[in-house]
Amino acid sequence: MIKTAFLLAKKDLYSELKTKQVLTTMIIFAGLVILVFSFAFDPANNTTKAVIPGVIWVIVVFSGILGLNRSFLSEQRNDTMQGLLIAPMDASSIYLGKFLANFTMMLVVELVSIPFLFLLFDFKIIGSIPYFILIMFIGSFGFISIGTFLAALAANSKSSEMLLPLLLFPVTSPILIGVVQATRIILTNMEKFSSALAWIQLVSAYDVIFFVLCFLLIEYVLEV
Amino acid sequence: MIEIKKLTKQADNKLILRGIDLSIEKGETVAILGPNGAGKSTLLKVLATLIKPSSGLVKINGLDLKKNHLEIKKLFGYLPHSSLLYDHYSPLENLVFFGKLYGVTNAEERAIELVKEVGLSFFLNEPVKNFSRGMIQRIAIARSIVHEPELLLLDEPHTGLDQGAISILNNVILSMKAKGTTTLMVTHDFKQAAEICDRIIIIKNGKLVDDFKLEDRALNLVSEKYQLQVEGVS
Amino acid sequence: MSMNLEREKATLPLSESADAKSPILPKILLGITIVLILTAIYLTFMYADIEKTMGVVQKIFYFHVGSAATAFTAFFVTFIFSILYLVKRKRIFDTYASVSAEIGLIFTTLVLTTGPIWAKSAWNTWWVWEPRLTTTLILWFIYMAYMMIRQMDGVWDKKARLCAVFGIIGFTDVPIVFFAIRWWQTKFHPIVFGNGVSQKGGGIADNMLVALIVSIFALLSLYTYLLNRGVEFENMKIKVDQYKEKLREDLEN
Numbered sequence: 001m002i003k004t005a006f007l008l009a010k011k012d013l014y015s016e017l018k019t020k021q022v023l024t025t026m027i028i029f030a031g032l033v034i035l036v037f038s039f040a041f042d043p044a045n046n047t048t049k050a051v052i053p054g055v056i057w058v059i060v061v062f063s064g065i066l067g068l069n070r071s072f073l074s075e076q077r078n079d080t081m082q083g084l085l086i087a088p089m090d091a092s093s094i095y096l097g098k099f100l101a102n103f104t105m106m107l108v109v110e111l112v113s114i115p116f117l118f119l120l121f122d123f124k125i126i127g128s129i130p131y132f133i134l135i136m137f138i139g140s141f142g143f144i145s146i147g148t149f150l151a152a153l154a155a156n157s158k159s160s161e162m163l164l165p166l167l168l169f170p171v172t173s174p175i176l177i178g179v180v181q182a183t184r185i186i187l188t189n190m191e192k193f194s195s196a197l198a199w200i201q202l203v204s205a206y207d208v209i210f211f212v213l214c215f216l217l218i219e220y221v222l223e224v
Numbered sequence: 225m226i227e228i229k230k231l232t233k234q235a236d237n238k239l240i241l242r243g244i245d246l247s248i249e250k251g252e253t254v255a256i257l258g259p260n261g262a263g264k265s266t267l268l269k270v271l272a273t274l275i276k277p278s279s280g281l282v283k284i285n286g287l288d289l290k291k292n293h294l295e296i297k298k299l300f301g302y303l304p305h306s307s308l309l310y311d312h313y314s315p316l317e318n319l320v321f322f323g324k325l326y327g328v329t330n331a332e333e334r335a336i337e338l339v340k341e342v343g344l345s346f347f348l349n350e351p352v353k354n355f356s357r358g359m360i361q362r363i364a365i366a367r368s369i370v371h372e373p374e375l376l377l378l379d380e381p382h383t384g385l386d387q388g389a390i391s392i393l394n395n396v397i398l399s400m401k402a403k404g405t406t407t408l409m410v411t412h413d414f415k416q417a418a419e420i421c422d423r424i425i426i427i428k429n430g431k432l433v434d435d436f437k438l439e440d441r442a443l444n445l446v447s448e449k450y451q452l453q454v455e456g457v458s
Numbered sequence: 459m460s461m462n463l464e465r466e467k468a469t470l471p472l473s474e475s476a477d478a479k480s481p482i483l484p485k486i487l488l489g490i491t492i493v494l495i496l497t498a499i500y501l502t503f504m505y506a507d508i509e510k511t512m513g514v515v516q517k518i519f520y521f522h523v524g525s526a527a528t529a530f531t532a533f534f535v536t537f538i539f540s541i542l543y544l545v546k547r548k549r550i551f552d553t554y555a556s557v558s559a560e561i562g563l564i565f566t567t568l569v570l571t572t573g574p575i576w577a578k579s580a581w582n583t584w585w586v587w588e589p590r591l592t593t594t595l596i597l598w599f600i601y602m603a604y605m606m607i608r609q610m611d612g613v614w615d616k617k618a619r620l621c622a623v624f625g626i627i628g629f630t631d632v633p634i635v636f637f638a639i640r641w642w643q644t645k646f647h648p649i650v651f652g653n654g655v656s657q658k659g660g661g662i663a664d665n666m667l668v669a670l671i672v673s674i675f676a677l678l679s680l681y682t683y684l685l686n687r688g689v690e691f692e693n694m695k696i697k698v699d700q701y702k703e704k705l706r707e708d709l710e711n
């Protein structure tokens with residue numbers, strides 16, 4: 001199953017490497033979000049630093065949803081989804097493959113856009129970078145795992161691009177609350193570290209619960 | 225090979241298949257004829273595990289469609305209306321991907337061999353999106369047989385093919401038949417049906433209305449029976 | 459031809475069993491609901507004390523909490539029937555899940571409208587990011603999304619399947635949402651139950667508690683009645699559709 005999932009993820013990523021459509025769009029979009037934020041909050045003002053943790057996750061959420069939308073819609077052309085469904089593998093392999101591909105792309109976007117954000121807003125990290133990376137990782141993991149699942153669900157609809165955010169945002173709200181709080185503490189106020197740790201635990205618990213749940217339920221979503 | 229009992233399919237309140245009983249032996253080549261909207265593609269999709277039947281029993285090679293779907297998926301090759309190919313990929317990449325998905329051991333060699341067989345070796349590394357309809361259909365055929373299936377489910381495989389490709393396709397089917405492959409082919413092309421099939425099934429309005437053996441490529445017999453069942457007085 | 463019809467009958471099982479049940483049940487439910495609601499109104503306005511700081515506006519509390527409890531119950535029922543549907547694949551389970559979600563959504567809307575009224579008089583602001591209220595808001599969004607899935611085009615069993623999956627995901631999310639928001643913001647809501655019977659500590663007087671419990675039961679029985687009626691109505695619609703299709707086919711042949 002893992003092998004098949006890697007094969008599927010490789011297929012998606014290789015195709016992305018050829019066209020570079022989705023990744024470019026996501027990164028440019030992330031840049032635009034940063035730009036819009038610089039208009040909304042004066043970068044020269046010192047209080048702006050307080051919104052940076054929030055901006056990071058706005059970037060992740062909005063550029064992430066672009067990628068998630070594509071991930072199952074791209075299989076509709078020539079009905080390639082049928083090709084995957086008749087292949088001898090479980091639905092969970094398809095889910096895992098798509099998840100791996102989306103997660104990789106998400107990490108690439110974060111890797112490019114977040115340093116860029118820090119640079120533009122002249123943000124100096126006073127907290128711990130390893131913990132920051134950990135939070136980015138578990139936050140993106142949860143967001144993409146449930147996002148991939150709901151993208152598969154929404155793909156059944158004609159207007160799935162509009163449906164996906166409506167499904168995804170309320171369901172992921174605990175992750176978003178958790179990671180924004182944790183990011184704020186880690187980046188600006190290490191004194192409350194224990195509280196950040198508690199948030200990290202909450203988000204990790206969410207990740208585990210929903211990853212397992214998605215794994216079990218994806219069979220019903222991809223059923224024909 | 226295939227055992228269908230009282231198969232029905234209902235979409236909302238509309239009955240698409242209304243009680244089909246059919247049994248097909250290993251090695252048979254069966255053509256499924258019938259007017260548009262009769263339910264031919266639906267029947268094929270049920271066999272390809274793409275549609276869940278509403279009621280009835282389907283067994284392929286003694287395996288129940290509901291329970292052993294993984295084993296059954298390895299058995300058949302399915303060629304629907306659409307190509308199931310990735311546009312940005314070349315024929316080689318497409319076939320290697322699907323070969324690996326089916327666990328074909330030497331996927332690369334097998335892919336090259338297949339592309340040669342359908343006469344497109346010259347376009348081995350061109351992306352599929354630039355291909356013409358007939359060329360795509362050729363690759364789609366190659367895709368459906370990449371894992372050397374025991375059962376072929378073809379939905380109007382002759383559409384868009386030129387004369388050369390038709391004879392290639394027929395040769396593929398016949399040579400696989402020699403190896404014991406069973407073929408189910410939905411078609412509107414009586415000539416090709418008479419050419420390669422040894423049994424004809426006519427479906428009308430979700431029901432099996434005729435089922436007969438065919439000898440000596442008797443094209444007249446096929447048209448005659450079809451006229452009687454579909455256009456004649458019912 | 460006759461063979462034919464028989465087969466059709468076999469494949470179109472009109473769900474008789476569902477509404478062949480005693481027609482007395484809805485009447486009994488209606489009776490209980492009316493009695494309970496009247497009692498609840500009496501208890502709320504006549505029996506229970508008027509709260510010291512807020513005055514009469516506090517009466518909305520009984521309705522507010524009752525609606526919230528009912529909405530939560532409704533979504534729980536949707537959750538249970540979603541699981542049942544995925545396991546058994548009977549249409550009736552899907553109907554229950556969907557009707558229950560719809561009623562739950564109505565009650566959630568009521569909570570969200572009464573909440574601000576409460577907030578305005580208690581904290582002098584229309585909206586507070588208070589855990590329970592915010593959770594209700596997110597619940598409202600989740601079940602609106604559930605309704606959007608229902609609006610999808612396609613055959614009913616596909617919609618039923620996807621809705622069931624989302625019903626499970628959505629409900630699993632609720633406790634986590636609540637927990638997260640509670641951590642995030644814990645400034646406002648009075649801890650109504652718990653230590654301290656003294657009115658000032660935010661505790662609740664005995665007569666208030668009685669009014670509250672009766673209110674909750676009144677709304678729950680209203681919910682049961684609505685659920686029963688809604689399911690009956692849906693079944694009727696399904697049946698009409700089936701007859702229509704059958705008629706069309708008979709005309710065709």
Ligand SMILES: Nc1ncnc2c1ncn2[C@@H]1O[C@H](COP(=O)(O)OP(=O)(O)OP(=O)(O)O)[C@@H](O)[C@H]1O
Pocket residue numbers: 235238240258259260261262263264265266267613
């Ligand atoms: N998803 C669906 N929902 C509702 N009805 C459907 C669905 N798919 C197919 N049908 C109906 O089922 C009937 C049979 O369709 P099918 O595609 O099997 O016909 P066919 O015999 O393959 O026709 P053709 O010769 O045109 O390919 C049609 O009347 C069609 O309207």
Ligand SMILES: [Mg+2]
Pocket residue numbers: 264265266379
């Ligand atoms: Mg067809």
